Amino acid sequence: MQGVYVHIPFCHRKCGYCDFNSYAGLDALVEPFLSALIAEIEQSPYAGERFETIFFGGGTPTYLPGDALAQILERLARRFVIASDAEITCEANPGSVSLAQLQTMRRAGFNRLSFGVQSFDADELQRMDRMHTPDDVAQGVEWARAAGFDNLNLDLIFALPRQTLERWETNLQRAIALQPEHLSLYALMLEPNTRFYHLYQKGKLRLPDDETQVAMYRLAQQLTAQAGYQQYEISNYARAGYQCRHNLIYWRNEPYLGFGPGAVSYMGGKRWTNIKHPREYIRRALAGEPLELEWEQLTGWDAVAETLMLGLRLREGVDLTALENRYGMPVRERYASTMTQLARRGWLERTGETIRLTQEGLLWHSEVALAFFEK
Numbered sequence: 001m002q003g004v005y006v007h008i009p010f011c012h013r014k015c016g017y018c019d020f021n022s023y024a025g026l027d028a029l030v031e032p033f034l035s036a037l038i039a040e041i042e043q044s045p046y047a048g049e050r051f052e053t054i055f056f057g058g059g060t061p062t063y064l065p066g067d068a069l070a071q072i073l074e075r076l077a078r079r080f081v082i083a084s085d086a087e088i089t090c091e092a093n094p095g096s097v098s099l100a101q102l103q104t105m106r107r108a109g110f111n112r113l114s115f116g117v118q119s120f121d122a123d124e125l126q127r128m129d130r131m132h133t134p135d136d137v138a139q140g141v142e143w144a145r146a147a148g149f150d151n152l153n154l155d156l157i158f159a160l161p162r163q164t165l166e167r168w169e170t171n172l173q174r175a176i177a178l179q180p181e182h183l184s185l186y187a188l189m190l191e192p193n194t195r196f197y198h199l200y201q202k203g204k205l206r207l208p209d210d211e212t213q214v215a216m217y218r219l220a221q222q223l224t225a226q227a228g229y230q231q232y233e234i235s236n237y238a239r240a241g242y243q244c245r246h247n248l249i250y251w252r253n254e255p256y257l258g259f260g261p262g263a264v265s266y267m268g269g270k271r272w273t274n275i276k277h278p279r280e281y282i283r284r285a286l287a288g289e290p291l292e293l294e295w296e297q298l299t300g301w302d303a304v305a306e307t308l309m310l311g312l313r314l315r316e317g318v319d320l321t322a323l324e325n326r327y328g329m330p331v332r333e334r335y336a337s338t339m340t341q342l343a344r345r346g347w348l349e350r351t352g353e354t355i356r357l358t359q360e361g362l363l364w365h366s367e368v369a370l371a372f373f374e375k
């Protein structure tokens with residue numbers, strides 16, 4: 001499979017934990033950004049390529065009017081071959097959507113929405129600098145259903161400052177009660193250059209201890225399973241048939257083409273990143289100049305290790321025979337002792353030719369991944 005990613009960099013304000021390539025206060029750039037994005041699509045050398053998924057992320061894609069999102073989608077469909085049953089997702093922030101906007105998007109072909117909910121607790125939302133209220137979430141979901149979306153994801157974050165296990169349980173219950181088809185449940189990551197990070201360094205961010213964080217993760221697994229969701233990735237849970245096909249492309253290390261500032265592409269083994277700041281992106285795209293900020297060619301054992309690192313996030317695991325055939329490398333031989341050591345630690349299990357993380361290993365994915373990168 002192959003996917004398209006479109007990056008919309010605008011936000012109403014910057015959240016305290018966010019290190020995404022997103023900006024508040026750039027309203028004046030919205031119009032030129034649209035022209036630049038369309039120019040980038042029209043200049044793409046991959047015209048005629050077939051894609052099975054499209055994902056609009058950000059930033060806050062729903063910062064743009066429904067017509068503008070529809071126009072971008074229409075330009076993509078003109079330039080590329082989009083599968084008739086393609087999964088077409090747009091990220092949306094509760095509080096930044098309207099019924100009319102969602103109806104326009106649905107008519108244009110979007111068929112999946114991913115709401116950045118993060119929490120149902122007003123205090124937690126405020127601490128994160130989120131703009132929406134808990135009630136906005138229910139309203140957004142109601143409008144999405146009314147507009148005809150039958151594939152919804154809710155994103156939540158746990159291990160938030162001052163969050164207790166009980167509060168997290170309430171958040172989970174409220175999310176499940178809205179009956180989304182998919183849930184993404186991530187632990188808070190402290191990223192440099194965020195307000196949270198600076199507070200933490202000054203000792204002003206009270207985070208749940210490690211034991212509570214593990215309990216929160218286990219609770220998420222338990223409550224989602226009870227509600228009929230299947231965990232198919234470390235942090236992602238879906239009803240049968242509703243796994244996110246676009247993200248599966250990333251986790252299976254398959255090709256994708258990115259548009260917009262900071263967007264990453266991975267085609268033909270080459271991975272590249274677009275220039276990040278919207279102003280410079282716009283200037284270059286409108287002038288027809290190269291947009292690449294950096295690139296690398298993934299080959300040999302680097303490509304194998306990358307595929308293992310990503311694939312082990314999935315509960316389906318990684319098929320070693322398929323991996324050897326894909327890269328023509330003796331994967332089993334090279335990693336025999338690594339796999340034995342990881343299995344001894346209780347982090348990795350092997351069934352036939354498939355390896356995957358154990359329940360314990362799910363908590364140690366970064367260490368497992370590092371082991372496969374060691375030369």
Ligand code: SF4
Nearest residue numbers: 011014015018022059
């Ligand atoms: S809305 Fe999303 S992308 Fe924008 S600042 Fe907040 S977390 Fe970052």
